[in-house]
Amino acid sequence: MNPALLVREAMATRLVTVPPYTSLTDVAACMRDADVGCVLVASGDTLHGVITDRDITVRITAEGLIAGAATAHQAASGSLVTVGPDASICEASALMCAHAVHRLPVVEEGRLIGLLSLSDIADTPHAQEILVALVCAHANH
Template sequence: MSQDPPRHVRDVMTRPVVSVHPDASLVEAAQLMRAQDIGEVLVADGGKLLGVLTDRDITLRAVAEGVDPLAVTCHAVCTADPVTIGPDEEVAEAAALMRRHAVRRLPVVEAGRPLGVISLGDVTEPP
């Protein structure tokens, strides 16, 4: 019985990258999430990943604190310097990183540039 070759992140990640400028308001980010039917956007400037902003970040770090979502920037609320993975890493490594850091999604980055996102659903789907 032959074993399947390892799957790589680039083969299962979601593209294209959905990102916002660091100075975008939380309302802009939330509207983009709704339009794209996603729970996370990457915060990037000039093609460089600065952070990750999730719907949960908006809820807990902004709305629950009573801040004006039109006045606060995405960069102020996002998770800066997120855990990332490279496109040529194996899917099993992505799963291990998600487990270790208790996250459901990882930005896929190459040379500092975001290429896509790999989610928990991507790593658990059969090949």
């Protein structure tokens, strides 16, 4: 496997962000308009949370709350798992696996600079090797 393949080489840098006070109706419209299933809740380059389309369904709709009254901050995932840009793709994949997440915000010196998703990893030249390494590591635990 290529140990030099870094998160910064595969991450997306065109990010869809919303401020924490954004209504979930506006968040959903933002997802629709940008054709994404995830937005980052941020103030400037400071990350506060991540909202997926599933979060809106499970945290808001299923709990009987009204999306127009709820804010991005209320729906965002509570525990953030992030990765640095100089981590290897394999390290990032292991983080995703350990925390059962499909996306990792990329943070450098406290600043949001990117987003790494499973599809970004699948687009790397070593995706199959990374998957095999993860399966082997999981089998050894």
